[in-house]
Amino acid sequence: MLEIKDLRAKVAGADNEILKGLSLAINPGEVHAIMGPNGSGKSTLANVLAGRTNYEVTGGTVAFEGKNLLDLPPEERAREGVFLAFQYPVELPGVNNAYFLRTALNSVRKHQGLEELDAVDFLQLLRAKMKLVELPEALITRAVNEGFSGGEKKRNEILQMAVLDPKLAILDETDSGLDIDALRIVAEGVNRLKNEKHAVLVITHYQRLLEYLVPDFVHVLFQGRIVKSGGRDLALDLEKRGYAWIEEEYSAARA
Amino acid sequence: MSKNYEVEQLANQEYKWGFVTDIEADSVPPGLSEDVIRVISAKKKEPEFMLEWRLRSYRHWLTMVEPEWANVSYPKIDYNSIIYYSAPKPKKQLSSLDEVDADILETFNKLGISLEEQKRLSGVAVDAVFDSVSVATTFKSELAKHGIIFCSFSEAVQNHPDLVKKYLGTVVPYTDNFFAALNSAVFTDGSFCFIPKGVRCPMELSTYFRINSAGTGQFERTLIVAEEGASVSYLEGCTAPMRDENQLHAAVVELVALDHAQIKYSTVQNWYPGDKEGKGGIYNFVTKRGKAMRGAKLSWTQVETGSAITWKYPSCILQGDDSVGEFYSVALTNNYQQADTGTKMIHIGKNTRSTIISKGISAGKGQNTYRGLVKIMKGAENARNYSQCDSLLLGDKCGAHTFPYIEVRNSTAQMEHEATTSKIGEDQLFYMQQRGISAEDAVSMIVNGFCREVFRELPMEFAVEAQKLLGVSLEGSVG
Numbered sequence: 080m081l082e083i084k085d086l087r088a089k090v091a092g093a094d095n096e097i098l099k100g101l102s103l104a105i106n107p108g109e110v111h112a113i114m115g116p117n118g119s120g121k122s123t124l125a126n127v128l129a130g131r132t133n134y135e136v137t138g139g140t141v142a143f144e145g146k147n148l149l150d151l152p153p154e155e156r157a158r159e160g161v162f163l164a165f166q167y168p169v170e171l172p173g174v175n176n177a178y179f180l181r182t183a184l185n186s187v188r189k190h191q192g193l194e195e196l197d198a199v200d201f202l203q204l205l206r207a208k209m210k211l212v213e214l215p216e217a218l219i220t221r222a223v224n225e226g227f228s229g230g231e232k233k234r235n236e237i238l239q240m241a242v243l244d245p246k247l248a249i250l251d252e253t254d255s256g257l258d259i260d261a262l263r264i265v266a267e268g269v270n271r272l273k274n275e276k277h278a279v280l281v282i283t284h285y286q287r288l289l290e291y292l293v294p295d296f297v298h299v300l301f302q303g304r305i306v307k308s309g310g311r312d313l314a315l316d317l318e319k320r321g322y323a324w325i326e327e328e329y330s331a332a333r334a
Numbered sequence: 335m336s337k338n339y340e341v342e343q344l345a346n347q348e349y350k351w352g353f354v355t356d357i358e359a360d361s362v363p364p365g366l367s368e369d370v371i372r373v374i375s376a377k378k379k380e381p382e383f384m385l386e387w388r389l390r391s392y393r394h395w396l397t398m399v400e401p402e403w404a405n406v407s408y409p410k411i412d413y414n415s416i417i418y419y420s421a422p423k424p425k426k427q428l429s430s431l432d433e434v435d436a437d438i439l440e441t442f443n444k445l446g447i448s449l450e451e452q453k454r455l456s457g458v459a460v461d462a463v464f465d466s467v468s469v470a471t472t473f474k475s476e477l478a479k480h481g482i483i484f485c486s487f488s489e490a491v492q493n494h495p496d497l498v499k500k501y502l503g504t505v506v507p508y509t510d511n512f513f514a515a516l517n518s519a520v521f522t523d524g525s526f527c528f529i530p531k532g533v534r535c536p537m538e539l540s541t542y543f544r545i546n547s548a549g550t551g552q553f554e555r556t557l558i559v560a561e562e563g564a565s566v567s568y569l570e571g572c573t574a575p576m577r578d579e580n581q582l583h584a585a586v587v588e589l590v591a592l593d594h595a596q597i598k599y600s601t602v603q604n605w606y607p608g609d610k611e612g613k614g615g616i617y618n619f620v621t622k623r624g625k626a627m628r629g630a631k632l633s634w635t636q637v638e639t640g641s642a643i644t645w646k647y648p649s650c651i652l653q654g655d656d657s658v659g660e661f662y663s664v665a666l667t668n669n670y671q672q673a674d675t676g677t678k679m680i681h682i683g684k685n686t687r688s689t690i691i692s693k694g695i696s697a698g699k700g701q702n703t704y705r706g707l708v709k710i711m712k713g714a715e716n717a718r719n720y721s722q723c724d725s726l727l728l729g730d731k732c733g734a735h736t737f738p739y740i741e742v743r744n745s746t747a748q749m750e751h752e753a754t755t756s757k758i759g760e761d762q763l764f765y766m767q768q769r770g771i772s773a774e775d776a777v778s779m780i781v782n783g784f785c786r787e788v789f790r791e792l793p794m795e796f797a798v799e800a801q802k803l804l805g806v807s808l809e810g811s812v813g
Contacts, residue, residue, distance in 0.1 A: 129768050132760070157770035169765045172756075173783020182779065183769035190770070222783065239769065 080278055081105040081148075081247055086139035087303075088127045096137060097123045099303035105247070108275040112289055112314060113282045115300035116322040121282045122166060124300070125251040129163040130156050143247070157183075158190035160246030164236040164253045171223035176235075177205060179223050180242055187243055208241040212268050230261040237268035248272060249280045254288035266291030286314040299325055365414040368392060371519055374419045378488055378522075381495050391508035391518030398512045404674040405703040405735055406643050408617060411582055418520045418553075476536065482566075483528040484539055487555050490526035497528055501559050505588040505625045505651070513584040514621040517553045521586070524555035529564035529595075538793055540569040554585040560595035560630075567598040569796060582617050583641075589624030591632055593654060597624060598633040600792055601648075602800055604807075605640035607671050615642025615671070622646060628654030628683070635791045637800045638665040638673060639807040647705065649678035652686035652714075659688040662788040664800070666807055667700025667732070676706035676737075681717040681747070690721040693785050696732035697808055703735040710747040718748045725755040726784050728777065728808070756784075778805035 081104065088098040097120045105111055115121050127134050128141065130153035141148040148156060171179065185195040196204065202219075209216060212234045224232050233253055240248050253265055269279055269292050281292060289297075289311070297314045299307040301322070306329050307313065317325075362373050371392055375385040400411070477484055483494060490498050508518035529535050560566055583605070589597045599622075608615025618641040624632040634648035650659030661677035679688035694702040708719045725734035736753055758780050766776035782789070782801050789797045 129764075131764050153764060153767035154770050154772050157768050163768050165765065165768075169759070169761045171762055171766070171780060171783065173786050174779050175783070179766075179769075179771075179779065182775065183766075183771055186770040186772070186775075243769065 080107050080144060081280075082140075082142040084140045084142075086124075086127070086141060087137040088123060088134050089137060090123075091133050091135040097303055098127065100139065101300070101304055102139075103298065103305060105278045105280060107246075107278055108273075109296065110273060110279045110281065110292065110294045112294035112297045113280065113300050113305075114284065114286070114297060114314060114317055116326075117284070119300045120303045121284075121300055122251055125163055125166075125249050125282055128156075128249060129153060129161065154186070155190075157243075157245075158187050160187075162240050162243055162245030162248045164233075164240055164248065164250045166251040166253070166255065168224050168232040168236055170225045170227075172225050174223050176221055176223050177202065177219045180205065180239060183239070184242055205242060208238055211241060211271060212238045213264050214238055229256050230258065233257055233261060234264060234268075237265050240272060241268055244272070244277075246276065247278050247280065249282065251282050252284060253281075254283055254285065262288060263291055286318040289314050301325055301329055362417065362419045364417050366392070366416070366418055366520065370418055374520060374522070377419065378491070380491055383495070383499055384491055387503065387508070388519050391515050392520075394509055395512065395515035395519055398515055400512050404645050405701070405705070405737075406645060406672040406674050408643055408672075411617075413516075416552075416582065419522060473537075480533050480536065481530040482533060482535055483526065485526055487521070487524040487526050487557070490557075494526070494528070497559065498526070498557070501557055501588070501590050503588075505590060505623050506586050506621050511621060513619045514586050517555060517584045517586045517621070521553040521555040524557075524585070526556075527558040527566065527568065529560045529566045531561040532563045533561075534564070535566040538567045538569055552583045554583070556585070556587040557590075558588070558597055558599070559590045560592065560597050562593045563595060564592075565596035565598075567600070567793060569600050569602075569793060571602040571604065581614075583619065585618075585620045585622075587620070587622040587648075589622075589632055591624060591626045591630035591657075593627045594629040595627070596631045596633075599624070599635070599648070600796055601634075601636040601638075602796055602803065603636065603638045603640050603644070604803060606642075607640050607669065608642040610669050617641065617643045618646065619643075620646040622648035623651065623678075624649070624659075625651045625653055626657035626659060629656045630654055631658040631660070633660040633662075633791070634677065635660075635662040635788065636664070636675075637788070637792070637796075637803070638663070638675060639803055641673075642671060644671075644673040644675055646675045647677055649680070650688060651680045651682065652688065652717075653682045655683040656685045657683055658686070660791075661688075661690045661692070661706075662791045663691070664693045664695070664785045664788045664804070665702055665704075666695040666804060667697070667702045668807055669698040669700065671698075672701045672703075674703040674705055676704045678707040679709070679719060681708075681710045681714040681719070684713070684715040685717070686714055687718045688720075690719070690723070691787050692721075692723045693788055694723070694725045694734050694736075695728070695781060695784070695804075695808075696725070696734050697728040699731045701733045701735070703737065705737045705739075707739040707741070708749065709741045710744050710749075712743045714744050714747065716746050716748075717744065719750065721749075721751045722787075723751075723753045724784065725753075726781065727755065727757045774805070774809065777808055781805075781808065 083101060083103045086098050086101045087096050089096045113121055123134060127136060136149055143159060143161060181201045188195055214234050224235060227235060236253065254262055266288060273279060281294065294311060297309055297311060298305045307325060362370050368389060371388050375388055506514050508515050527539060558568060589599060591597045605616040605618055626632045632650045636648060638644050648661060652659050659679050663675065665673045665675050667673050676692060677690055690706060692704045694704055696702040704723045708721065710717045721738060723736050727734055734755055738751060740749060758777060762780060763773055763776050767773060781804050789800060792800060
């Protein structure tokens with residue numbers, strides 16, 4: 080489904096590469112977790128995959144279902160089925176939450192050759208999904224993320240994901256700043272999305288979220304490369320031992 | 335093709351038949367003098383009082399200088415090169431849409447102005463074959479049943495001279511300002527509307543329906559009078575782009591709301607703004623003002639997207655006790671457009687209330703200025719005002735300016751003023767794009783969200799069109 084090969088990228092206009100040859104393959108039905116210390120390039124990877132313009136790809140390829148993802152503008156990537164749950168969801172004052180989400184869903188559906196949903200059908204779908212993420216219905220009529228608490232914003236991301244039903248969901252530190260209840264709700268939302276056709280890429284600093292959301296693969300990102308891959312145990316190892324030993328191992332290997 | 339366009343076409347057929355007009359098809363030489371004004375008045379077969387009023391206006395205008403305080407810049411206007419009178423020329427008849435300018439057609443399509451939709455939105459019961467004569471007749475007879483007069487200003491001068499004489503210049507005297515004086519001297523036509531005591535106008539009055547609205551020229555004059563307890567909603571303008579060979583437009587609009595009357599005046603202004611380099615747009619210098627007597631309510635709602643320069647302050651004189659004034663405005667400037675717009679709320683009566691909601695949007699190299707005055711006079715016990723001025727910037731070459739003036743001479747007044755300036759952030763655009771929404775749709779959603787408090791004041795059909803209009807007006811403003 081997603082095939083990243085030797086990906087290199089930097090902040091536009093900057094000198095230093097942040098991603099220095101990252102390779103990763105994700106198949107349908109898989110849950111991958113990317114862990115790593117601060118500054119290792121985790122958020123850069125999420126943003127580059129989603130197509131944020133202030134990053135510049137300097138090398139490598141990203142294929143999504145055979146298409147060159149890097150050639151597509153952000154909205155096309157979204158319509159192809161790539162979803163990014165933002166680390167810091169932005170507020171859109173005056174833009175009604177339900178209207179926003181319906182516009183998004185219909186642009187995705189249109190692209191995929193499906194019929195657009197009218198307001199009534201959409202509201203039905205939205206209500207059902209809101210229950211899953213335990214968001215109060217009153218938020219339907221509010222402006223997107225405006226005045227939402229930190230936890231509500233993150234759950235709103237998961238709501239959007241549940242409505243848009245993407246093929247690949249990328250969660251960029253969705254767990255940061257969440258209390259244990261919100262964490263559970265977020266993880267349940269993701270677990271419901273998971274099936275043999277969908278894949279999830281979880282980017283996180285801590286393994287806390289992974290207790291609820293069991294990954295098939297865990298990768299350690301360090302200095303812009305994946306330096307270690309393993310199963311769930313690797314996350315537990317990292318939790319116990321921190322990232323220092325990875326650093327040592329990595330430096331030793333390069334020496 | 336827009337209905338408005340057809341109305342104009344069909345209206346001109348009526349001119350051809352001599353159904354309404356008795357104006358000869360010719361014009362006077364450029365320049366302004368008392369003789370020119372006499373010619374204008376004579377051609378329009380005006381009563382003596384009209385001519386005298388025009389001449390007094392002209393003489394006063396000669397003593398005035400063009401104001402320069404507005405935050406706009408433009409080359410000096412040569413008032414002696416303007417032709418002040420030319421009879422309405424019938425527009426060229428087109429046999430098919432192929433003959434219409436491709437740009438205009440494209441804009442019609444983007445605005446979604448289909449004949450069917452316009453009909454539906456404006457709630458008009460018309461046959462599939464649009465028959466202007468029957469519509470006009472139905473419309474006029476319905477209004478006549480209620481004693482409502484709705485006609486061109488010229489017709490009013492002919493048929494209702496007493497009403498014109500009684501109210502003309504009572505809200506905007508010819509001494510008011512340079513452009514109002516000029517308009518008073520040379521205005522050619524406009525709208526007149528009179529709602530008698532206690533009558534609620536059963537339909538929204540729109541210039542769409544004022545059949546001989548074509549060719550009102552650059553100096554338009556509108557007078558709306560609502561007698562005691564009467565109410566009316568009036569729509570002016572059209573979202574379809576309006577081109578005109580006259581660069582200077584100096585209109586005057588006067589609203590008179592007698593005791594407990596209500597007048598709601600909605601405008602969508604989309605005059606030609608000039609090309610991307612700012613060449614050739616229209617200068618729109620308008621004086622709009624209403625007077626509210628005891629318990630009366632005046633409400634201005636405007637969506638200004640056109641013109642190279644807009645200079646306009648729809649205002650309310652809250653003369654009677656308990657009267658209410660409202661001003662809701664969206665002004666958008668793109669490319670090289672300049673807008674200096676706002677309102678004046680003059681509180682004279684006791685317990686008078688006013689609300690100002692202004693939304694300025696600047697894109698490209700556009701400059702947008704809000705200028706407003708809230709004045710509480712000595713006798714205005716317990717006056718209240720709420721003002722909110724928000725500016726939205728798209729890009730970094732445009733500007734937003736706010737000049738709120740507040741003068742309070744009565745210590746019981748309550749004033750609130752809020753102002754914000756925001757920018758559409760790349761973060762916001764990226765967030766929306768990541769959900770599958772194109773950048774242009776994203777901008778238009780944010781802009782429409784920004785304007786929602788104003789749009790909800792517009793009559794339904796205008797609100798829908800205004801949203802689309804903003805989208806079209808902002809096209810190409812996203813990096």
